Amino acid sequence: MWGTRNGGDGVDCLACGRTVERSAAREYDKEGDRWSRRGKDFEYLCKTCHRELCHQPRDELEGLLLDIERDRPRGQREFLRRYNELVEDRYGSLEERGR
Template sequence: MWGTRNGENGGVVCVACGQTVRRSAAREYDKEGDRWSRRGKTFEYLCKRCHRELCHQPRNELEDLLVDIEREGRQEQRDFLRRYNEIVEERYGSLEERGR
């Protein structure tokens, strides 16, 4: 039989809700989006319920977009979100345009 990995028999903590669940009842989460490159990484876990609630759409360019907004200076959340929406529409068009 295959050997067990760290945490396989014990519990892991869901980074979203804080619930401790069996490793077999959790999903690995890699914030870099590359769970297949395993060397030197420590993975976080999500319970299955929280994993289902995640948006599973590609997030290419997201981090660069957020850094661009952050470079503009500290903002209130409302202003940050407004600016995020503006940049997304500038770069990718509005949702209405993309749906055509």
Template sequence: MWPSRNRTETVTCLACGTDRPRDEAREYDKYGDRWDREGKTFEHLCKSCHSDLCHHPRDELEALLVDLEAGRRNRDAFLARYLSTVEERYGPLEEES
């Protein structure tokens, strides 16, 4: 049987944790390729959190986070290691003006 068209699916924003109707959210693909949909499940961001994201390419980011054991260290230790590793691999961090 086909699902009802007027059924509103609710999703949870992975950034702020709020529940939103699916049509008020954006799909998030941690690999940055939301167009290749085969075999994927997507997480979601509310429109506000989505607009706050940096939309620059994030090549190598997922692998870097795995290498640095993101989510397994306390926040301060992780951030210190992240900053030093990024500088080591890509050069000094400087803000563009």
């Protein structure tokens, strides 16, 4: 009812599965916008796993992945082929962008 004496409830890290205190975790929002809180349930990462993440912007990534899943790729090879195809269609090739 009152939480633990040391200040919080335990949460499970979605990457490694360890249970850590809430104060020792970072919120993870798959949409990449943890500041927009309305109607969301957050998952958590322990600080170690959070540091290992790529912290580059991922705007439009969720939509891209959903578009690929709608095509029902069969296996990893087809998924990656479709991913590369969509990325080049939407953003151009790396060569075109000048890397």
